[in-house]
Amino acid sequence: MQPPGSGETTPGGTKPCPYCGRPILVKALQCVHCKRWMPELRRPPSPPQFEATEFSRGQPAAHLLVLSILTLGLYEFYWFHRNWRHFSEHLGRPLRPGWRTLGLLVPGLNIFLVYDQLRMIADAAGRAGVAVSYSPGVATAVFFALAFLSNLTMVWALSLLTVLPLLPVQETLNRFWVGQQPDRPMRREFTGAELLAMIAGVSMVAAALLGTLAG
Template sequence: MENPYQAPQAELDTHSESSTPFFTTSTTKLIVLYIATLGLYRLYWFYKHWKALQVHEGLKVAPVWRSIFSIFFTHSLFKYIANSHQEQSLGTWSAHAMMATLYVLMTVGGEIAARIPASDVFGVWDIALLVTSVIPLYTLYEAQTYANRANQDPDGKSNSRFSPWNILFILMGLAIWGVVVLGVLAQYTAILD
């Protein structure tokens, strides 16, 4: 006999948050948000990938910590993406280890270059900062391309629109970029005087 006071039972869907193994987003959105947020978008990017893997694969990981300390977990994330891509007979991503290493080296190099006092003239350290900012974006672009393919959404159309939150962060980023450009112009105007 059924207990009328018992709460209804339902099957729990453990994969409700992510039916795909990886975070899907368009590469255009990735590039715009990465540049607009001066690279801070990568924290969110790593978090979303690890969260999707945690849910899809049942991994016992802490996505927040893997995002904050991404340089220690980039190789394993890129390997997951490469393995999934290959398991689905989509081809191989043979450069995944090199891309992960490049990401780590450029991220660490960028942090070091940012702490070296700048000279009054645009020079080697300024170029190093620029390079160490662009190359990590390229590696994430490559990883996202393969992740989207593994998710059966090669163009990332399911997450290609900019949400209100995305637009807010883009606007804040543009304000910061404006301050940076004004600071550089002020510095060079002072040098020329």
């Protein structure tokens, strides 16, 4: 038996491992016995580990505008739900986002819920020293006035404008979350779910227009 590390090959196409002395193939890169890599080779580098970026809870106001219009206002329900969920986690209070979102479908109660959320955001921003660029009462009044006018005049396009009083709220939220999550960047791209929602909204509008023209 050859001593470990002799490096001599045998007629069978094997050579002793320079570490444990057991026979391995001449072209082996790693010993099958002791699992050590051959000295003439460096161990292949591990593949780079990519960590998923954690984004802040902010959202570009332009994204809110586009998503609301292209989903025919349905995105606003998710927007309110997301804010309740975020503040429930941030404040450590059981705000019950799901029940509150369902409450938006109840006339009268929805006015209170919208005002309560906008006031909660303004209060939290004020305590954090963040400039509040809207009035909760005025924003709530404009939001429901636009919704009421769209129902009264049967001009459904007016309902798409309900997002306008929410834009300064989103800008206030962005400033607030920058202060709370300074190490997290804001997502600037639409997510896959948001793109699907916009495509579905555009498809619904196109189908409605085609149906009107065909009739």
